[in-house]
Amino acid sequence: MFRYILKILRYTALKSKNSSQDHTSNNGYNEPIPSDLKKSREIIENILHNSSDVSVHEFYFGNNRECKGALLFINSMVDKEEIHKNILQPLMYGTLMFGNDKNLDLSDIDTIKTHYISITDCLKITSLGDLIDKLLAGTVILLVDGSKEALVINTGKRESRNIEEPGTEAVVRGPREGFNENINVSISLIRRKIKSPDLCVEKLKLGEKSKTDVCIVYLKSIANPELIKEIKARLNRIKIDAILESGYIEQFIEDAPYSIFPTVSNSEKPDKIVAKLLDGRAAILVDGTPFVLVVPMVFIETFQSVEDYYSRPYLASIMRIIRFLSYIISTLGPALYVALTVFHQELIPTSLLISIAEGRERVPFPAILEAWLMIFTFDILREAGIRLPKAVGQTIGIVGALVLGQASVEAGLISPIMVIVVSATAIASFAVPAQTDSGTILRYIFLALAGIAGGFGVIMGLLVTLIHLTSLRSFGTPYLWPIAPLNLSALKDVFIRMPLWNMTKHLSAIIWKDADYYRQAPDLKPSPYKNDNSDSKQKE
Amino acid sequence: MRKNAAHLVIILLTIFLFSGCLGGREINDLEIVIGMGVDKGQDTQDIIITAQVVKEAEVGRTSDESGGGKAYWNVTGNGKSVFDAIRKVTHKTGNRLFVSHSQVVIFGNDLASEGLQEYIDFFLRAHEMRPTALILIAEDQAADIMDAKPETEKFPAINIVKLVKSYRFTSHFYKVNMKDFVSSLMCETTAPTAPIVKVMEEEGQKNIHIYDMAVFKNDKMVGKLVHEETRGLLWVLGKVESGILLVPYPEDQGLLSLEILKAESKVTPKIENGKIVMHIKIKQESSLAEQSSALNLTTMSVFEKIEKAQSEVIRKEIMTAFEKSKELNADIFGFGRMLHKKYKNEWEKLKDRWDEVYPTIELDIEIEAKIQKTDLLVKPAAPGQKEE
Structure with a gap:
C-alpha cells in the first residue's frame, strides 16, 4: 500500500519536473514562427538537434527571383518527385516564366497556396510547435522569408504494406483483405x-x-x-x-x-x-x-467466426458446437485424464482401463507428472515453432512428432494414451484462437487441481472459473451475456446460429437502448413464387 | 500485495506437499480384478477367494509369442470371512485388490446349497464393488470356472460376462446381477435365481457353458430350471428378448422354427372367492424363420393355426415352469410381491402361510401370438413351389 502511494508521489514529482522543462503541449514550442527565414531555420535545426535526416532546401523564386523560400522535410518520409513537380517547379519556373502578372504578393503563404502549389493536402500554420509536429509526421514545410506563417504540404503516400490476407485469421469464404499498419x-x-x-x-x-x-x-x-x-x-x-x-x-x-x-x-x-x-x-x-x-x-464472441455468417446455418451451427467442445477439451483434457486414471478408475470401462494399464506398465512417473511433461513439451514446441523461420520450423515438427510421439513411448517414458490425450488437447486448443491464452493457463491450473483432488478438484476449479466469468464486465457489458444474464432471443446466435432472416433482433446488451435502428425487416424468410402484395413494405 | 502473494504461495505449497493426493492411486499400483470366485475349503472350512487379476504386461502379447502366457493371474486367498480372504490375497499380490471392475462373482456349489447369505453381504456393502456385477453359481468349484481359458477372449471372467449376455438370443437363461439377486433375497417371498455355469470337457478342451438356472429358497439352492422352464419364467416376467420357438405343424409332421421378435406380459393378481388367480396376458410377435415341411403355409387359415399352435407352446413352457416352482415351493415369479402391492390387507394374512398358499395359486393365461413376417421367402424352398 505504502509502496503504491510512494510510486504515485514519485511519478507526480517527476511529472512536474518534466513539465517545467519541455513537457507542455506541442513540445513546449508555443511561440509563433519568426518572419525571418534564417532565424526560423536556426531555431528549427536547434530543436531537432541538427538531425541528419532533416533536409532544408532553400531556393529563390518570383519574377525576379526576389523571394526566398525554404522547404523542410525529413528525407526518408516524403515523395521527392512530387516535391519537384508540384512544389518547386510551379514556384520557381512558374513565377519566373509567367511573371507576376497580377501583382501577387509572393511572400503571402495564402497566395502561394492558392496560385502555385498543385497539391490538395495543404494546411497553413503559425505556431512553431505545430510546425515541428507536422515535420516529424512526414510532411513538407514551406517557409517563406518575411512571412510569419508556414505551409504544411502533404506529399505523396506513406509507404505501407499491401492489403493482404491476415495471417492470423484466414478464411475459406469471405473477404481476404486485412488491415495494415497505416x-x-x-x-x-x-x-x-x-x-x-x-x-x-x-x-x-x-x-x-x-x-x-x-x-x-x-x-x-x-x-x-x-x-x-x-x-x-x-x-x-x-x-x-x-x-x-x-x-x-x-x-x-x-x-x-x-x-x-x-x-x-x-x-x-x-x-x-x-x-x-x-x-x-x-x-x-x-x-x-x-x-x-x-x-x-463478451465471452461467446470468441466462439463466433465471421465465416459462420457467410456460410449456411447448418454447418455453421455444427462448427460452433465443435468450437465449444474444443475449448472444453483443450482446458480439461489432461485434467480429466489424470482425475480418471488416478482417482476414479471405476468410471473407466473395464476394457479401456486394461489397455490404459497396459500402456502405463513401464511408465516410471505418476500420471500428473507425465501429463505435465507432455503439455510443457508441447508448449515449448509451439513457442519454438512460431519464432523459427519456416524452413527450420518444419524440423521442429518432425523432431516433436518423432521424439515425443514415438520415441518417448517406445522408451517407456510416456504412455501412448497420454500422447493421444495431449495431442487431442493441443489440436483442440487451436480451434478457438481468441482464447488460446486463457485455455493454456487454465489447462495447467486444472491439471494441478486434478492431480491434487481428482474430479472434486476439477469441479471446484470449474466453479471458481465460472464465478469469475460471471463477475467480469467489459465496458459495462456482462462478460457471459447472453447466457448469464440470460437473453433468450440472443441465444439464437450462441450455441447454434439461426438463419440470418430469423435473427431480427439486435444484441440488446450492447446496443444503445435509445437507438432508432433495426437490422432487417421482420419477414425476410425466402419462399418460392409468392405473390408479393408488398404488405411488408407498407408496414415499414 | 507482496505479503498476500507470499501467503498464497505458502497455501498452495501446503496443498501440494501435505495433501497426500487425497487418496489417489496410480494405475500401476492397482491389481485390477475382473472376476471373483468364492469357494469353501474342503478341510479347513475356510472361505477361499479366487481373484482374477489382469497381468498388464501380458495383455498386448499374443499367446503364440515366446514368453507370452496367460494375460490373467488367478490368485487365491483364504480367510474366515470374505473380506478377510480378500485382504489376505495382498500377501501374494503386494497391492490391494481393486475390485471395482469385477464383472462376475461366482459362488461354488457348496456355498450355494449351504446358503449364500453370510457370503454375499460383503459384495454389496463394499463401496468398491459394483452392484451390477453378475452373479453365477458354479456347477462344482468356482475356482475351476475361473481357470478355463477361453478361445476368443483373453480373460475367462470377461468371457463369462459375454456368455451370460448371450441370453438374449435364446432366452434359455438370463443375467442376474448382485442387485437383482439381493433384492429378491431380501423379499419375503420371492425366490432368487442365478445362472449355473460349468466346465465341459470337449475334445481335451475345457469350455465354459451356461446351461441352467439355480433356484434358491431363501438363501439356499433348492433346484434347477432347465431351458424351457427358464423361458416359461421369462414369459411371465416379460423378459423374453428373442429365441427360437419350435412349433409342430398341426397337419404335418414338419417342425416350424419361429423367431421371437417381441414379447410383452402383464400379470394381474386377483383373489376370487378366497382363491388366488394370476391373470397373465402375453403379447408375442414372431417371424417364420425356418420350416421343414414342404407345404405352403402362407394362407390366412394356416397362419391362424400356426399362431394357435405357437401359443400352445408358450403356454406349455409357462406351465412347466410353474409346475416346477410349485414342486420346489419357490416363488420364482414374484407373485407374492404382486399380491402384496394389490391386496395390502389380505397380504397380512397370506404372508405367514405363503408356503402353503403358493401351490394353490391358479394361472389364467391368455396369449396373443402373432406371426409378423416370413422373412425372405413367401413359399418354402421346395420342389414345385416356383413363384408365379
Whole structure:
C-alpha cells in the first residue's frame, strides 16, 4: 500500500519536473514562427538537434527571383518527385516564366497556396510547435522569408504494406483483405464497407514521444454515447511515452487487468470489425499495427467466426458446437485424464482401463507428472515453432512428432494414451484462437487441481472459473451475456446460429437502448413464387 | 500485495506437499480384478477367494509369442470371512485388490446349497464393488470356472460376462446381477435365481457353458430350471428378448422354427372367492424363420393355426415352469410381491402361510401370438413351389 502511494508521489514529482522543462503541449514550442527565414531555420535545426535526416532546401523564386523560400522535410518520409513537380517547379519556373502578372504578393503563404502549389493536402500554420509536429509526421514545410506563417504540404503516400490476407485469421469464404499498419488505409477499409454518414471517426494522439494516431470508430446512431464517453475517458488517462501496438492500449483500458480472460477483443479483418460496429460496439484503431481493438467484448464472441455468417446455418451451427467442445477439451483434457486414471478408475470401462494399464506398465512417473511433461513439451514446441523461420520450423515438427510421439513411448517414458490425450488437447486448443491464452493457463491450473483432488478438484476449479466469468464486465457489458444474464432471443446466435432472416433482433446488451435502428425487416424468410402484395413494405 | 502473494504461495505449497493426493492411486499400483470366485475349503472350512487379476504386461502379447502366457493371474486367498480372504490375497499380490471392475462373482456349489447369505453381504456393502456385477453359481468349484481359458477372449471372467449376455438370443437363461439377486433375497417371498455355469470337457478342451438356472429358497439352492422352464419364467416376467420357438405343424409332421421378435406380459393378481388367480396376458410377435415341411403355409387359415399352435407352446413352457416352482415351493415369479402391492390387507394374512398358499395359486393365461413376417421367402424352398 505504502509502496503504491510512494510510486504515485514519485511519478507526480517527476511529472512536474518534466513539465517545467519541455513537457507542455506541442513540445513546449508555443511561440509563433519568426518572419525571418534564417532565424526560423536556426531555431528549427536547434530543436531537432541538427538531425541528419532533416533536409532544408532553400531556393529563390518570383519574377525576379526576389523571394526566398525554404522547404523542410525529413528525407526518408516524403515523395521527392512530387516535391519537384508540384512544389518547386510551379514556384520557381512558374513565377519566373509567367511573371507576376497580377501583382501577387509572393511572400503571402495564402497566395502561394492558392496560385502555385498543385497539391490538395495543404494546411497553413503559425505556431512553431505545430510546425515541428507536422515535420516529424512526414510532411513538407514551406517557409517563406518575411512571412510569419508556414505551409504544411502533404506529399505523396506513406509507404505501407499491401492489403493482404491476415495471417492470423484466414478464411475459406469471405473477404481476404486485412488491415495494415497505416491507419488511413485501415479507416478507408472500414469506410468502404459502410458508406453512411453514421460512421464516426474520432482521432486523438497518444504517446508523448510517439504521438501515435488513435481513432475511435463507431456508428453514431447505434453505439451507446455512454460507451463512447467511457472509451474516451479511458484513452485520455493514458500518459505514456510511446504506443507501439494496440496491445499497449488494451492493457491500459481493460476492465479486469488481473483476469486471464481478455475483455477487449481484437481483429485484423475489416469485415469482422464492421460486423461488430453494427452490433453497437466501438473500434479503436491504432497507427502502426493491423490489430484493431473492439469493445465491449463478451465471452461467446470468441466462439463466433465471421465465416459462420457467410456460410449456411447448418454447418455453421455444427462448427460452433465443435468450437465449444474444443475449448472444453483443450482446458480439461489432461485434467480429466489424470482425475480418471488416478482417482476414479471405476468410471473407466473395464476394457479401456486394461489397455490404459497396459500402456502405463513401464511408465516410471505418476500420471500428473507425465501429463505435465507432455503439455510443457508441447508448449515449448509451439513457442519454438512460431519464432523459427519456416524452413527450420518444419524440423521442429518432425523432431516433436518423432521424439515425443514415438520415441518417448517406445522408451517407456510416456504412455501412448497420454500422447493421444495431449495431442487431442493441443489440436483442440487451436480451434478457438481468441482464447488460446486463457485455455493454456487454465489447462495447467486444472491439471494441478486434478492431480491434487481428482474430479472434486476439477469441479471446484470449474466453479471458481465460472464465478469469475460471471463477475467480469467489459465496458459495462456482462462478460457471459447472453447466457448469464440470460437473453433468450440472443441465444439464437450462441450455441447454434439461426438463419440470418430469423435473427431480427439486435444484441440488446450492447446496443444503445435509445437507438432508432433495426437490422432487417421482420419477414425476410425466402419462399418460392409468392405473390408479393408488398404488405411488408407498407408496414415499414 | 507482496505479503498476500507470499501467503498464497505458502497455501498452495501446503496443498501440494501435505495433501497426500487425497487418496489417489496410480494405475500401476492397482491389481485390477475382473472376476471373483468364492469357494469353501474342503478341510479347513475356510472361505477361499479366487481373484482374477489382469497381468498388464501380458495383455498386448499374443499367446503364440515366446514368453507370452496367460494375460490373467488367478490368485487365491483364504480367510474366515470374505473380506478377510480378500485382504489376505495382498500377501501374494503386494497391492490391494481393486475390485471395482469385477464383472462376475461366482459362488461354488457348496456355498450355494449351504446358503449364500453370510457370503454375499460383503459384495454389496463394499463401496468398491459394483452392484451390477453378475452373479453365477458354479456347477462344482468356482475356482475351476475361473481357470478355463477361453478361445476368443483373453480373460475367462470377461468371457463369462459375454456368455451370460448371450441370453438374449435364446432366452434359455438370463443375467442376474448382485442387485437383482439381493433384492429378491431380501423379499419375503420371492425366490432368487442365478445362472449355473460349468466346465465341459470337449475334445481335451475345457469350455465354459451356461446351461441352467439355480433356484434358491431363501438363501439356499433348492433346484434347477432347465431351458424351457427358464423361458416359461421369462414369459411371465416379460423378459423374453428373442429365441427360437419350435412349433409342430398341426397337419404335418414338419417342425416350424419361429423367431421371437417381441414379447410383452402383464400379470394381474386377483383373489376370487378366497382363491388366488394370476391373470397373465402375453403379447408375442414372431417371424417364420425356418420350416421343414414342404407345404405352403402362407394362407390366412394356416397362419391362424400356426399362431394357435405357437401359443400352445408358450403356454406349455409357462406351465412347466410353474409346475416346477410349485414342486420346489419357490416363488420364482414374484407373485407374492404382486399380491402384496394389490391386496395390502389380505397380504397380512397370506404372508405367514405363503408356503402353503403358493401351490394353490391358479394361472389364467391368455396369449396373443402373432406371426409378423416370413422373412425372405413367401413359399418354402421346395420342389414345385416356383413363384408365379
